[in-house]
Amino acid sequence: MHRCVCAALAVLSLVGASPTPGSAPPRSVPWKASRLDKPNEHVIFLQYGETEPALKLKETMPVEELNPTHYPARRAAAVAQHFLNARHGSPYKWFHVEQVQSATLEEIAGVGAKYHVVFSAKEGVCNSVGLCTADVLFPEAGGDQTAPQVQCSCEGPLAINASAQEEAFYRRLRGSNSPVTGNNIPDSFGFIAPDMKPLWILAGVASSFVMLKESNENTLYNLAQVANVTQLESEDKQLKFQYHVLLHEMVSQEIIHWKLLVTWAPAGGVSVLHPERQPHCHDCVLPPATAPKERSDPE
Amino acid sequence: GSDEVPQRFARSEPLATLGNYNYTKYHPMPEITAWMEMVVKENPGVVSAEVYGRTFENKNITALKIGLNSTSSKKVIWMDCGIHAREWIAPAFCQWFVKEVKYQESKARCIVGMQAMILRTYKSDERMHTILNNVDFYITPVLNMDGYMYSWQNESTRLWRKSRSAPPAGCNCNGTDLNRNFNANWGMIGVSKDCCSDIYCGSKVLSESEADAVTSFVQSMKERVLCFLTIHSHGQLILVPYGYPEIQAPNYDELMQVAQKASEAIKSVHGMEYTVGTPPMVLYPNSGSSRDWARLIGIPFSFTFELRDKGEFGFKLPEDQIQPTCEEAYEGARSIINYVHDKNFPVKGGSVAAATAAFWTTLLASCLTSATFLTEARVPARKILGSGFCEVSEINQKPAVVTDKATADDLDERLTGPLLGDKQRGPEENHNAVIGPRHDRRQRFRGKDVFSQGCCSAFVLRVSVCHRELSAQARLSVHPAPAAKTRETRSWLTASADQR
Numbered sequence: 001m002h003r004c005v006c007a008a009l010a011v012l013s014l015v016g017a018s019p020t021p022g023s024a025p026p027r028s029v030p031w032k033a034s035r036l037d038k039p040n041e042h043v044i045f046l047q048y049g050e051t052e053p054a055l056k057l058k059e060t061m062p063v064e065e066l067n068p069t070h071y072p073a074r075r076a077a078a079v080a081q082h083f084l085n086a087r088h089g090s091p092y093k094w095f096h097v098e099q100v101q102s103a104t105l106e107e108i109a110g111v112g113a114k115y116h117v118v119f120s121a122k123e124g125v126c127n128s129v130g131l132c133t134a135d136v137l138f139p140e141a142g143g144d145q146t147a148p149q150v151q152c153s154c155e156g157p158l159a160i161n162a163s164a165q166e167e168a169f170y171r172r173l174r175g176s177n178s179p180v181t182g183n184n185i186p187d188s189f190g191f192i193a194p195d196m197k198p199l200w201i202l203a204g205v206a207s208s209f210v211m212l213k214e215s216n217e218n219t220l221y222n223l224a225q226v227a228n229v230t231q232l233e234s235e236d237k238q239l240k241f242q243y244h245v246l247l248h249e250m251v252s253q254e255i256i257h258w259k260l261l262v263t264w265a266p267a268g269g270v271s272v273l274h275p276e277r278q279p280h281c282h283d284c285v286l287p288p289a290t291a292p293k294e295r296s297d298p299e
Numbered sequence: 300g301s302d303e304v305p306q307r308f309a310r311s312e313p314l315a316t317l318g319n320y321n322y323t324k325y326h327p328m329p330e331i332t333a334w335m336e337m338v339v340k341e342n343p344g345v346v347s348a349e350v351y352g353r354t355f356e357n358k359n360i361t362a363l364k365i366g367l368n369s370t371s372s373k374k375v376i377w378m379d380c381g382i383h384a385r386e387w388i389a390p391a392f393c394q395w396f397v398k399e400v401k402y403q404e405s406k407a408r409c410i411v412g413m414q415a416m417i418l419r420t421y422k423s424d425e426r427m428h429t430i431l432n433n434v435d436f437y438i439t440p441v442l443n444m445d446g447y448m449y450s451w452q453n454e455s456t457r458l459w460r461k462s463r464s465a466p467p468a469g470c471n472c473n474g475t476d477l478n479r480n481f482n483a484n485w486g487m488i489g490v491s492k493d494c495c496s497d498i499y500c501g502s503k504v505l506s507e508s509e510a511d512a513v514t515s516f517v518q519s520m521k522e523r524v525l526c527f528l529t530i531h532s533h534g535q536l537i538l539v540p541y542g543y544p545e546i547q548a549p550n551y552d553e554l555m556q557v558a559q560k561a562s563e564a565i566k567s568v569h570g571m572e573y574t575v576g577t578p579p580m581v582l583y584p585n586s587g588s589s590r591d592w593a594r595l596i597g598i599p600f601s602f603t604f605e606l607r608d609k610g611e612f613g614f615k616l617p618e619d620q621i622q623p624t625c626e627e628a629y630e631g632a633r634s635i636i637n638y639v640h641d642k643n644f645p646v647k648g649g650s651v652a653a654a655t656a657a658f659w660t661t662l663l664a665s666c667l668t669s670a671t672f673l674t675e676a677r678v679p680a681r682k683i684l685g686s687g688f689c690e691v692s693e694i695n696q697k698p699a700v701v702t703d704k705a706t707a708d709d710l711d712e713r714l715t716g717p718l719l720g721d722k723q724r725g726p727e728e729n730h731n732a733v734i735g736p737r738h739d740r741r742q743r744f745r746g747k748d749v750f751s752q753g754c755c756s757a758f759v760l761r762v763s764v765c766h767r768e769l770s771a772q773a774r775l776s777v778h779p780a781p782a783a784k785t786r787e788t789r790s791w792l793t794a795s796a797d798q799r
Binding site: 067187188191 | 324325451454457458460472473476491495496497498534572574575576580581582583609610611612613614615616617618620
């Protein structure tokens with residue numbers, strides 16, 4: 001575990017709705033209409049930053065109290081976790097659900113299933129804990145939207161200041177002559193070399209973009225392993241990596257391979273470009289890490 | 300990263316002795332097999348190996364039978380680990396469990412044999428001795444051996460789950476999910492009929508030789524089986540029948556209570572939360588599981604343990620978590636085992652014994668939490684050649700060590716008399732409370748004894764010495780502590796009467 005410089009635990013509120021004042025807005029995920037940073041006025045679903053007047057016109061079922069230890073509440077909380085990581089994660093900051101405190105479900109005809117969930121979350125580098133409240137809307141099947149919509153805010157010392165470590169990591173990788181690579185993180189015994197740990201955490205954060213997009217009420221995703229990570233040349237000040245990650249989906253028990261192009265800089269947050277699901281490979285052996293050809297145009 | 304084969308995957312050295320075995324590391328199958336052979340060899344009459352089937356690749360599926368005075372009519376408790384290849388913490392737990400059971404049993408045997416001062420605090424060790432007299436454990440450290448060995452081949456195979464059986468006609472992926480292959484609403488829900496799926500339930504019920512082996516073996520003794528435990532990872536859950544939704548076991552309430560108590564026992568060790576419920580409530584509905592099948596054929600208690608963690612490392616639980624995971628899971632399993640055992644072998648109580656037990660409990664508790672605890676006058680256990688007594692009159696402060704045998708014998712008789720006899724079941728908490736935090740207890744019995752002056756050390760060292768099978772006749776002297784108030788020797792009898 002990294003030694004944290006967590007001395008000043010500011011009690012900031014992590015709010016999924018508004019961009020942090022003074023900083024650049026987070027980069028978007030360009031493979032679909034950016035749900036994560038551009039509210040789309042045609043979309044009647046709950047978006048962060050929007051209020052819900054449109055929804056009042058729709059027929060709603062009564063709100064059902066959910067058992068917080070049962071899986072529906074826990075899956076919804078996991079989706080909120082993916083959202084938090086995509087939004088606020090970094091190589092020195094990622095979040096896991098600790099425990100769901102309470103949850104409700106509202107089935108909205110023609111729209112989807114809206115979960116309201118309160119859960120404690122833990123930041124894994126500094127081990128700080130906070131309480132989060134999230135609204136997770138799983139859209140009804142058959143519409144054009146498949147990914148859940150999330151609004152989430154957290155209280156407590158979760159928005160820790162990891163900038164010193166982030167800066168040091170950033171400078172080390174920017175200044176190095178040899179691009180960093182890694183395979184099989186963690187290894188078969190769960191071991192992660194200390195210098196690989198930020199890359200593992202970054203993989204978790206980047207994977208959260210995918211896991212968020214892929215989630216529905218019948219899934220529960222986690223990062224199982226980083227098959228390989230390779231640092232790439234970057235045109236701008238961002239650090240750039242090609243990742244091959246293995247995600248575990250609990251309900252199907254499947255291991256799903258994804259290739260991601262990930263960029264990050266301390267000020268700007270994590271971005272994921274060109275996420276590519278790899279074909280299901282049953283008995284396959286992973287190829288050794290090689291630097292992929294640079295793409296000249298997006299897919 | 301590099302391409303060289305990690306050292307760990309290289310062929311292992313033969314196991315010299317059980318004392319070398321590292322329970323806090325993951326072991327490949329050949330090491331586990333060698334360990335099993337060693338356990339049998341070093342515990343004749345208590346542990347034996349039973350081969351009860353073959354894997355697809357024709358390996359012997361072996362259980363360790365652990366029990367005292369085994370007969371063919373003894374009751375049975377079943378535990379299997381490693382039905383899913385990638386869940387490495389599960390076989391690690393089965394090995395840990397065997398080690399603990401053996402350890403606690405031999406400790407109890409030592410105490411009983413030596414006619415030592417039997418502290419009610421060690422009743423759980425006595426209890427294990429009793430349990431092993433009444434019950435045989437059948438423990439299969441690795442059920443899915445083919446899959447487990449495949450997951451050790453290289454980093455690419457690490458996350459394999461299923462067996463390694465050949466694909467059915469018309470499909471071209473190996474392996475079946477063994478925990479969907481049992482005769483329990485087979486094929487109905489939470490499965491796939493695609494052989495490439497990780498939850499492929501097989502071409503038919505019990506298509507897999509591993510599932511068939513468990514079925515035949517357990518079936519053959521089903522009237523004797525009190526409890527069926529199957530160990531998995533990950534998720535931190537205790538699952539109660541049924542995985543198949545909308546049916547409920549007749550003793551569902553009791554199953555939930557027992558599981559809840561186990562969850563509390565787990566939490567008391569390292570604070571980890573294990574959620575209790577049926578799979579359709581807390582995980583996902585499924586059919587064809589071994590746990591469901593065991594309950595359906597009439598085994599009254601059947602549970603699945605999903606060990607650490609909750610997804611951060613998932614199946615690749617770091618080795619530095621093996622010990623704490625096994626410690627908490629052991630307490631959970633023991634909680635269930637104790638309940639199931641006591642239900643079938645009711646214990647008689649005795650109020651005098653109970654009061655005396657309570658008295659000693661309180662006394663030793665105050666000893667161990669006193670300010671003089673762990674100060675100077677540490678006596679390493681290795682230097683102690685025998686056992687020491689304390690006169691009760693000066694407990695907790697100035698130790699008056701009894702150095703002549705006559706007085707010692709007299710004291711021994713007075714102290715141990717009422718404590719022997721009827722087996723006493725008391726609250727589990729006493730055990731932990733008196734002998735201190737778990738790590739202290741373990742430290743003691745691994746010969747790293749660092750307890751300080753006073754009767755506490757004598758009590759404690761007595762047992763650790765006993766465990767080390769040293770002479771009982773030598774005497775121990777301990778530096779005296781500053782005097783404080785004393786108790787009369789007789790007063791302990793009065794006090795115990797008052798506490799009735």
